[in-house]
Amino acid sequence: MSVAHHIGLITEDNLQADMLRHYLMEQLAQDIVLVRQTEELSMLCSVIPQLLLIDLDYLKGLHGSRWRDAIMAQSAGARVVLLNAPHDVGHEMLVDWPNLSGLFFRRDPLQQLVSGIRRVLLGEMWLPRQLMSELLCYYRDSQPQGRRQVVGLTLREQEILRYLMTGASNGEIANSLFVSEHTIKSHLYNVFKKIHVKNRLQAMQWAKEHLDARGWH
CATH class of the missing domain: 3.40.50.2300 (Response regulator)
Known part of the structure; x- marks a missing residue:
């Protein structure tokens, strides 16, 4: 359905x-x-x-x-x-x-x-x-340096953001983490609110600026 x-x-x-x-x-x-x-x-x-x-x-x-x-x-x-x-x-x-x-x-x-x-x-x-x-x-250049920090993101949310940086779809992220696609959507909804972005592009740019490769498996 x-x-x-x-x-x-x-x-x-x-x-x-x-x-x-x-x-x-x-x-x-x-x-x-x-x-x-x-x-x-x-x-x-x-x-x-x-x-x-x-x-x-x-x-x-x-x-x-x-x-x-x-x-x-x-x-x-x-x-x-x-x-x-x-x-x-x-x-x-x-x-x-x-x-x-x-x-x-x-x-x-x-x-x-x-x-x-x-x-x-x-x-x-x-x-x-x-x-x-x-x-x-454009989003990178328009963001003031140091405006946002990695505050309040869980390890799982940071992991999902790193997958997002690769261009992975919700389904691909879900398969990689062995969870449902609905779970990924819920996580992304919470992440967007926490880092104050409105769409995947802005979240990808935010992640590239604020997340490094540490903790990446």
Whole structure:
């Protein structure tokens, strides 16, 4: 039985968008709500976790900053997946989305979109390697030196962070530690709160700055 997620698709209201919504619902076995106005975000705000699929082509003509402000105000905890990204997209645009979990280009095939969203629903990330590298560098350079210390992390949480640094998925970490994937998700939720980060990329950068190889098996 699949786990129910509350997913919003932010795009224009037309036949193509409705066909995409129904295709994704069928492939993901999830209900997806079409969101066309910022006021409609309130329908998704009462339930967490949330996932927002955002059509960048739609936002381009509708003052994207207004949508970002609305999402941060009404759905600050929602993970974000950007659709129809231009191939020359840089990290400068992506840092405007703190909870970015995935990105797909305009010409990406539908099956790749489905596969990526499935990984995001499992708590992982789906970003091109180059963009991920650029974002990690950005977060590293923007952090004041010595701002955070390894305070309050258990040995198991530090171990999970080290696995995260390698790019391992939740499932791969769970297999390595002989625990359930749900246990890994719970640990990561607690870790994110303790080190004050919002997503896996920021946690990876934090770990690279604050954890060394001591105690690594």
